[in-house]
Amino acid sequence: MSSSQDQALAGAIFEETALLTVGDLSRMCAVEERHIVEFVEEGVLSVVEINTPEWRFSGTALRRARLALRLERDLELNLAGVALALDLMEELQTLRRELNARR
Amino acid sequence: MEFKDYYKVMGVARDATETQIKQAYRKLARKYHPDVSKEKDAEARFKEVGEAYEVLKSAEKRAAYDQLGQGHSAGKDFRPPPDWGAGFEFSGAGARDSDHSDFFESLFGARARSGSGNRSGAFHSGRGEDHHAKVLLDLDATLRGGARQLTLRVPELDAEGRLAFKERVLNVQVPKGILAGQNIRLAGQGARAAAESTPGDLFIEVEFQPHPLYRVDGRDLYLDLPVAPWEAALGATVKTPTPAGTVDLKIPAASHAGSKLRLKGRGIPASPPGDFYVVLQIALPAAGDEKAKAAYAAMAAALPFNPRATLGV
Numbered sequence A: 001m002s003s004s005q006d007q008a009l010a011g012a013i014f015e016e017t018a019l020l021t022v023g024d025l026s027r028m029c030a031v032e033e034r035h036i037v038e039f040v041e042e043g044v045l046s047v048v049e050i051n052t053p054e055w056r057f058s059g060t061a062l063r064r065a066r067l068a069l070r071l072e073r074d075l076e077l078n079l080a081g082v083a084l085a086l087d088l089m090e091e092l093q094t095l096r097r098e099l100n101a102r103r
Numbered sequence B: 001m002e003f004k005d006y007y008k009v010m011g012v013a014r015d016a017t018e019t020q021i022k023q024a025y026r027k028l029a030r031k032y033h034p035d036v037s038k039e040k041d042a043e044a045r046f047k048e049v050g051e052a053y054e055v056l057k058s059a060e061k062r063a064a065y066d067q068l069g070q071g072h073s074a075g076k077d078f079r080p081p082p083d084w085g086a087g088f089e090f091s092g093a094g095a096r097d098s099d100h101s102d103f104f105e106s107l108f109g110a111r112a113r114s115g116s117g118n119r120s121g122a123f124h125s126g127r128g129e130d131h132h133a134k135v136l137l138d139l140d141a142t143l144r145g146g147a148r149q150l151t152l153r154v155p156e157l158d159a160e161g162r163l164a165f166k167e168r169v170l171n172v173q174v175p176k177g178i179l180a181g182q183n184i185r186l187a188g189q190g191a192r193a194a195a196e197s198t199p200g201d202l203f204i205e206v207e208f209q210p211h212p213l214y215r216v217d218g219r220d221l222y223l224d225l226p227v228a229p230w231e232a233a234l235g236a237t238v239k240t241p242t243p244a245g246t247v248d249l250k251i252p253a254a255s256h257a258g259s260k261l262r263l264k265g266r267g268i269p270a271s272p273p274g275d276f277y278v279v280l281q282i283a284l285p286a287a288g289d290e291k292a293k294a295a296y297a298a299m300a301a302a303l304p305f306n307p308r309a310t311l312g313v
Helices: A022-029 A033-041 A060-074 A079-102 B007-008 B016-030 B041-057 B059-069 B101-106 B139-144 B229-234 B289-301
Strands: B131-137 B147-158 B164-173 B183-186 B201-210 B214-217 B220-227 B234-243 B245-251 B259-263 B276-282
Touching: A022 A033, A022 A060, A060 B259, A060 B289, A079 B214, A079 B229, B007 B041, B016 B041, B041 B101, B059 B101, B101 B139, B101 B245, B131 B139, B131 B147, B131 B164, B139 B147, B139 B201, B220 B229, B220 B234, B245 B259, B245 B289
Parallel strands: B131 B201, B220 B276
Antiparallel strands: B147 B164, B183 B201, B214 B220, B234 B245, B259 B276
């Protein structure tokens, strides 16, 4: 497929613009809404604090939810295990980045 | 097509129990999971292990594989007999959405892939799936923004319903200020469910190539700036490269190696923008000639200085 040089596709930074509903996340991850709700209950995902009757998630939730689903499926982890793994992976990433910046 | 020895891939005996296979899988999956592993080829190994497990954990697939596997060894050319598969019914339960090897698909068919049905289909009535890709960008792309030619590997089903990878070249306007780990969302550039349906979106996750001068930490940038001992000791104004061009940087007197100077808002132009940190490094002039040696000797005579004082010696 060739795309013309003159016309570049413009996209937005998803993490900064998106405000997602349970339905959005469920569709984007191709899982049932119930699964997203369980993610919130187990602390895998956190809800953005804004004044809407419905839950809203920031754009970073998509990456986290997809990662959680992969861990759940591929490593056969339960949700508590996924939540722990995600927290540890995040901490590891922070440490790696700090190490890299101070190297 | 090469014959794949799934028992060898999993490192289990041909008469391994279900429990042993499960244990082997869990161990290997943790070792090679692309989200976790630092091993080279983790992704390829993980797929191989996943495929092997998918066959060996299912009694029906394992039986079929065992029957077929007699007389074949790994790496040798292999072609399934024409009537193969008769007498077995594959439920496809536990199918993964990863791509299988040709070997796997010749045995269990491409349809086994979309088997379980609750991961795809059903949820996007009339709307195509979103696609996700990862790209490695130069740091300039986020500092200045601008169009970049991106080459993505896109999985596609061919005429026989088999999964193949196609290269897709996209000219994308990179949003200024995007950070590593964030996604560019291109609306309507994902898959189509059907010809006339609404296509899904394309998410491109960004990582940066190492920059020759700057290190990246989130939205902040770091630069190691070499200064002469007298510049650090007495203070000086020195030329410093920054993403926005060369600036005159004031080094305060009594700075030392590792001193960090912050240029607020001069990091990655995200919202809010990151900072630019200059980390001082003391560069020593070579004592190459007599004049330089004399200068060092004069300094040694003039300064009562023990650089190892903190070591207690």
